[in-house]
Amino acid sequence: MEGLAEAARGALRLIVSGDATLGGIVLLSLGVSLSAVLVATLVGLPLGAAIGVGRFPGRRAVVVLLNALMGLPPVVVGLFVYLMLSRAGPLGSLGILFTPTAMVIAQTVLILPIIAALCRQAVEDAWAEYEEQLRSLGATGLSAALTVVWEIRFSLLTAVLAGLGRASAEVGAVMIVGGNIDGVTRVMTTTIALETSKGDLPLALALGLVLILLVIALNAAAAYVKDAAQRRYG
Amino acid sequence: MILPLKLEDVFFVAAGRVILERISAEIGAGPSTIILGANGAGKSVLMRLMHGLLAPASGKIRWGNGDAARLQAMVFQRPVLLRRSALANVTYALKLARVPRAERERLALEALESVGLAAFAPRPARVLSGGEQQRLALARAWALHPEVLFLDEPTASLDPTATREIERVIQAFDAAGTKIIMATHNLGQARRLGDEVLFLHQGRLVERAPVEQFFSRPASPEAAAFIKGELPWV
Amino acid sequence: MGLILRLLCTFCLAGSASAQPRFITVASTTSTEQSGLFKHLLPIFESKTGIQVRVVALGTGQALDMGRRGDADVVFVHAKPLEEKFLAEGFGVKRHDVMYNDFVLIGPKPDPAKIGGSRDVLEAFRKIRAAQAPFVSRGDRSGTHFAELEIWKTAGIDIARDKGPWYRDTGQGMGPALNIAAGMNGYILADRGTWLSFKNRGELGVLVEGDKRLFNQYGIMLVNPRKHPSVKQQLGQAFIDWILSPEGQNAIAGYKIGGEQLFFPNSE
Numbered sequence: 258m259e260g261l262a263e264a265a266r267g268a269l270r271l272i273v274s275g276d277a278t279l280g281g282i283v284l285l286s287l288g289v290s291l292s293a294v295l296v297a298t299l300v301g302l303p304l305g306a307a308i309g310v311g312r313f314p315g316r317r318a319v320v321v322l323l324n325a326l327m328g329l330p331p332v333v334v335g336l337f338v339y340l341m342l343s344r345a346g347p348l349g350s351l352g353i354l355f356t357p358t359a360m361v362i363a364q365t366v367l368i369l370p371i372i373a374a375l376c377r378q379a380v381e382d383a384w385a386e387y388e389e390q391l392r393s394l395g396a397t398g399l400s401a402a403l404t405v406v407w408e409i410r411f412s413l414l415t416a417v418l419a420g421l422g423r424a425s426a427e428v429g430a431v432m433i434v435g436g437n438i439d440g441v442t443r444v445m446t447t448t449i450a451l452e453t454s455k456g457d458l459p460l461a462l463a464l465g466l467v468l469i470l471l472v473i474a475l476n477a478a479a480a481y482v483k484d485a486a487q488r489r490y491g
Numbered sequence: 492m493i494l495p496l497k498l499e500d501v502f503f504v505a506a507g508r509v510i511l512e513r514i515s516a517e518i519g520a521g522p523s524t525i526i527l528g529a530n531g532a533g534k535s536v537l538m539r540l541m542h543g544l545l546a547p548a549s550g551k552i553r554w555g556n557g558d559a560a561r562l563q564a565m566v567f568q569r570p571v572l573l574r575r576s577a578l579a580n581v582t583y584a585l586k587l588a589r590v591p592r593a594e595r596e597r598l599a600l601e602a603l604e605s606v607g608l609a610a611f612a613p614r615p616a617r618v619l620s621g622g623e624q625q626r627l628a629l630a631r632a633w634a635l636h637p638e639v640l641f642l643d644e645p646t647a648s649l650d651p652t653a654t655r656e657i658e659r660v661i662q663a664f665d666a667a668g669t670k671i672i673m674a675t676h677n678l679g680q681a682r683r684l685g686d687e688v689l690f691l692h693q694g695r696l697v698e699r700a701p702v703e704q705f706f707s708r709p710a711s712p713e714a715a716a717f718i719k720g721e722l723p724w725v
Numbered sequence: 726m727g728l729i730l731r732l733l734c735t736f737c738l739a740g741s742a743s744a745q746p747r748f749i750t751v752a753s754t755t756s757t758e759q760s761g762l763f764k765h766l767l768p769i770f771e772s773k774t775g776i777q778v779r780v781v782a783l784g785t786g787q788a789l790d791m792g793r794r795g796d797a798d799v800v801f802v803h804a805k806p807l808e809e810k811f812l813a814e815g816f817g818v819k820r821h822d823v824m825y826n827d828f829v830l831i832g833p834k835p836d837p838a839k840i841g842g843s844r845d846v847l848e849a850f851r852k853i854r855a856a857q858a859p860f861v862s863r864g865d866r867s868g869t870h871f872a873e874l875e876i877w878k879t880a881g882i883d884i885a886r887d888k889g890p891w892y893r894d895t896g897q898g899m900g901p902a903l904n905i906a907a908g909m910n911g912y913i914l915a916d917r918g919t920w921l922s923f924k925n926r927g928e929l930g931v932l933v934e935g936d937k938r939l940f941n942q943y944g945i946m947l948v949n950p951r952k953h954p955s956v957k958q959q960l961g962q963a964f965i966d967w968i969l970s971p972e973g974q975n976a977i978a979g980y981k982i983g984g985e986q987l988f989f990p991n992s993e
Binding site for chain 1 (some may be wrong): 750755759763764779780781782783793794795796897898899900901904907922923924925926953955
C-alpha cells in the first residue's frame with residue numbers, strides 16, 4: 258500500500274517535471290504503438306471483413322486460426338521478427354534490426370490478428386442484417402464487405418483500441434527486436450523492465466502509472482471522438 | 492424487356508424440408524401480381540427465388556431480354572438502411588448501378604419527392620419513423636426505374652396510417668408502368684392493390700386468378716378456406 | 726491523424742540505415758550497462774567523434790551470439806574463455822583487455838552458511854552447499870554465470886549433479902537475479918558494478934570479497950568483417966581504439982558511484 262502511494266507521488270513528479278528523457282521515451286512509445294495500430298488496421302479491417310462475408314472451402318479453419326493468433330505471445334513474435342531481420346536472416350540486408358521500424362513491424366504482426374479477428378466477428382454479425390438488401394442492390398464481394406465495415410465503424414473502434422492496448426502494454430517483442438537501446442529504441446515498457454531489473458522498483462512503478470494514465474487518456478480521446486461522430490451521423 | 496419471368500418446375504429445399512414444390516408460372520408485364528398465402532406457405536422464399544437471392548434446388552427461373560439484374564428491385568418487410576442521410580441511401584444505390592456522379596443527386600431527389608420525403612433528404616435515415624423508412628426503401632428501389640418491383644410484405648410491420656401511405660406509393664408506381672409483384676397475407680391489401688392473385692398453400696401453387704374472381708369464386712378448397720379466415724397458418 | 730502520419734514518416738526515415746547519423750552497434754552485457762558505465766562513457770566518445778554508440782545489453786553468451794550473427798559491430802563482454810572461443814571460430818578480429826572489476830559474494834545478514842568476512846570464495850561455496858542455503862544463479866550463459874560455474878568446479882563440486890531445491894537457476898540478468906535473492910534472502914554471486922547501483926537490497930550485503938578467483942576481466946573485439954561485410958569496420962575500430970587509449974582508460978577510471986570506483990582499466 259505504501260509502495261503504491263509512493264509510486265503515485267513519483268508518477269506525479271515525473272509528469273510535472275517534464276523530464277526530457279522521459280518525454281522522448283513517451284513519444285517513442287506512442288509513435289511505435291500508434292504506427293503499428295495504423296498499419297494493422299489498414300490491413301486487418303479489409304482482411305477481417307473479407308473473411309466475415311466470404312464463403313470458401315476451409316473458411317472455418319481460417320476463422321479458428323485467426324482467433325487463435327490473437328493469443329500470440331509477444332516474445333515469440335519478437336523472436337520470429339528478430340530472426341527475419343538479423344544480418345544472418347533473410348531480410349538482414351535491410352539493416353533495420355534495433356530500430357523503431359523493427360519495433361513497429363513486430364507490434365504490427367502481434368496486433369494484426371486481434372484487429373482482423375474482432376473485425377471478422379463484427380462484420381459477420383452485421384452481414385446477417387445487411388446481406389439480403391446489399392445483394393438486392395447489386396453490391397458484391399469486397400465492395401459489400403467494405404460498406405458493412407463503414408456501417409459498423411464505431412463498433413470497430415473497439416477492435417482498434419484492443420490492438421492499441423495490446424501494443425502499448427507489451428514488452429517482449431520490442432525488447433528483442435529493439436534491443437532497448439538508450440535514446441534509440443527504449444520505450445516505456447522496456448524502461449519499466451530495465452528499472453525493475455535494476456531494483457529501482459519505485460521508479461518502475463511510477464513509470465507504470467504514467468503508462469496506464471497514457472493509455473486511459475488515449476481511450477478517453479477515442480470515446481469522445483466516437484460520441485461526437487455518432488451524434489453527427491446517427 | 493426483362494419480362495416475362497418464367498418459372499419451370501421450381502423446387503426449393505431447406506434443412507431437409509421441401510419448401511416449394513413444382514412451381515410453374517409465367518408472369519408477364521401489366522397486371523400487378525399478388526403472391527398470396529398463409530404464413531409459412533412459402534411466399535418469401537418464392538419472392539427471393541424470383542429476385543435471385545436464392546437458387547432453386549431444381550427447376551429453372553428465366554427472365555426475358557435485357558439486364559435482368561439491374562432492372563428489378565426489392566423492398567423487404569423491414570427496411571435495411573445505411574447509417575447515412577436519406578439522400579445518401581438513395582445515391583448509394585445509384586452509385587452501385589454506375590449512374591454517373593453528376594446525375595446521382597438529381598435522380599435521388601426526384602425519387603425522394605415521388606414518395607413525399609424530399610424534406611427529409613439530409614436527415615439520418617435511421618432516425619426516421621417505420622413508415623418513413625419504408626418509404627425511403629421504396630424511393631431507393633424506385634430511383635433506378637426498375638421494370639419489376641418485388642415487395643415482400645412491405646406493410647406487415649407498420650401501423651394503419653403508414654400502411655396507407657405505402658399503399659398509395661405502390662399504386663402510384665403501378666400507374667407509372669412498373670410491374671408490381673407483391674407478397675402479402677393481408678386479404679384487404681391484396682384486393683386494393685392487386686390485379687391477379689397467385690395463391691400458395693404448403694409450398695404449392697394452388698390457384699391463379701384475376702383478383703375479383705379469386706375472392707368471389709375461389710376454385711380451390713384451400714383458397715376458399717383461406718379467404719374465410721380459417722387458415723391463418725399452415 | 727496528421728501527427729500519426731508524421732511520426733510514421735519519422736520512423737521510416739529513422740529506420741533506413743542510409744539516412745542515419747554515423748553509429749555503431751555494440752553488444753555488451755546487462756551488468757555493464759546497468760552499472761551505468763555507458764551513460765558515463767559514451768557521451769565523451771560521441772562528442773569527440775560524432776559517432777553514436779548503440780548498446781544492446783544481453784548476457785555474455787547472447788552478446789557473442791549477436792556478434793556471430795553479424796548483428797553487432799563490436800562485442801564488449803567479460804568471459805575470457807568464451808571470448809577466445811569466439812576468436813578461434815573466426816568471428817572476431819583481435820581481443821583486447823579493457824578493464825577489470827571483481828565479483829562479490831552477496832548474502833543475507835542472518836548468514837545461515839556462516840561465510841561472512843571470509844576471503845576464500847571456494848570455502849564459502851562449499852559451506853553454502855553443505856548448509857543447503859538458498860543460492861540464486863544467473864543461469865543465462867553470462868560472464869557472471871560462467872564465473873560462478875568455474876568456482877563450483879574449482880571447489881570440487883559437480884553442481885549440475887549436486888544441486889537441490891536450494892539452488893535457484895533463474896535464467897535472468899543480474900538485476901532480476903538480485904531482486905530474487907533479496908526476495909528470498911539467498912546467496913548470490915554478483916559483479917561489484919551492478920551491486921553498487923542496485924537499490925532493492927533488502928537484507929543483503931557483501932559477505933565475501935577480495936579472493937583473486939573473483940577477478941573479472943573485460944575484453945573488447947571487433948566483429949570480423951570478413952565473416953560479415955556489413956560490419957562497420959572503421960567506426961567500430963575507432964571506438965575500440967578510443968577505449969584502449971589513455972583518454973578512454975581515464976574515463977573508465979573516472980566512473981564512480983558514491984565515491985567508489987567500479988572498473989579498473991588495464992589495457993596494454
